[in-house]
Amino acid sequence: MADEETGRGAGPDTDKARIARQFIEAIPFSRALRMRLEEIGDGVAVISMPWNDALVGEPRTGVIHGGAVSALMDTCGGAAVMCHPEALAATATIDLRIDYMRPAEPGARITARATCYHVTRSVAFVRAEAWDSDEGRPLAAATGAFTVERARSGEGAA
Numbered sequence: 001m002a003d004e005e006t007g008r009g010a011g012p013d014t015d016k017a018r019i020a021r022q023f024i025e026a027i028p029f030s031r032a033l034r035m036r037l038e039e040i041g042d043g044v045a046v047i048s049m050p051w052n053d054a055l056v057g058e059p060r061t062g063v064i065h066g067g068a069v070s071a072l073m074d075t076c077g078g079a080a081v082m083c084h085p086e087a088l089a090a091t092a093t094i095d096l097r098i099d100y101m102r103p104a105e106p107g108a109r110i111t112a113r114a115t116c117y118h119v120t121r122s123v124a125f126v127r128a129e130a131w132d133s134d135e136g137r138p139l140a141a142a143t144g145a146f147t148v149e150r151a152r153s154g155e156g157a158a
Helices: 015-026 028-032 066-082
Strands: 036-041 044-049 056-058 088-090 093-100 110-119 123-131 140-147
Touching: 015 028, 015 036, 015 066, 028 066, 044 066, 056 066, 066 093, 066 110, 066 123, 066 140
Parallel strands: none
Antiparallel strands: 036 044, 044 110, 093 140, 110 123, 123 140
8 A cells, every 4th residue: 555645556666666766856747746656567557546625626526637637547558568577767748649438436546457468679559547536447447569679787686
């Protein structure tokens, strides 16, 4: 589980986990959304963010804006690429397709899990899902392509 006081999730304290955490914390938008790294390792990342009144896209219902969900999924995808076993050093989004399946439950924390499932010389491919209180009913699913920048030997290896 995550530490509410620090906003950091528990999990392995590896070089890759630290790099992914720094990646998330370095993005002002991620900090503004109060994203929290929940799990990280071997090409899989789980990141969550709390519901926030400032992120509501439909005031009558209290449903969070889809842009906040897409930012969460994009950040989670990048973190999954960065912790891939091939010791990738950095990444950027090339393409991200998100299918929204239902609105998020007002007031609920939203969590995303991304898996980097294939890496070529220059592109990493990711699948992700986001959910609220019911992990069995995704809010959205995404597929994406991210740039690959490999670590120089001796750098970024866990």
